Amino acid sequence: MIDRRTFTGMLAGAGAMIVASRALAQGKTVDVLVKNSPKAIFAPATVNIRVGDTVKWTNPSFITHSVTFDPAQAADVGNAALPPGVAPFDSGAMEEGTTFSHMFTQNGTYKYFCKFHEAMGMVGTVVVS
Numbered sequence: 001m002i003d004r005r006t007f008t009g010m011l012a013g014a015g016a017m018i019v020a021s022r023a024l025a026q027g028k029t030v031d032v033l034v035k036n037s038p039k040a041i042f043a044p045a046t047v048n049i050r051v052g053d054t055v056k057w058t059n060p061s062f063i064t065h066s067v068t069f070d071p072a073q074a075a076d077v078g079n080a081a082l083p084p085g086v087a088p089f090d091s092g093a094m095e096e097g098t099t100f101s102h103m104f105t106q107n108g109t110y111k112y113f114c115k116f117h118e119a120m121g122m123v124g125t126v127v128v129s
């Protein structure tokens with residue numbers, strides 16, 4: 001038989017495990033849209049998220065875009081930045097109707113751009129705290 005005190009202790013333990021597993025689970029997903037009018041932009045241009053959150057970019061337009069977190073591919077290095085130790089990543093060419101998702105597992109400020117429209121100012125920022 002399990003007495004009342006033992007049972008209460010088991011409940012508390014189970015609760016602690018649930019809290020811990022929630023902390024480790026994936027966070028929320030934030031949507032960023034690619035827009036073409038009046039000019040090519042990421043909307044919103046800046047998103048603020050938590051470690052473990054995912055950003056999902058959607059390109060609903062007929063114009064090919066990219067989501068490029070890679071200073072080596074930037075025409076202007078000021079348009080790209082990664083926190084120390086974070087490897088570059090890139091959606092590649094995003095055709096009409098495609099999406100690209102990335103989970104951010106390290107805090108810091110990430111700056112990215114579209115390879116096709118960087119010169120037009122198509123840039124964005126993800127701040128992970």
Ligand SMILES: [Cu+2]
Pocket residue numbers: 040064065066114115116117122
């Ligand atoms: Cu673009």
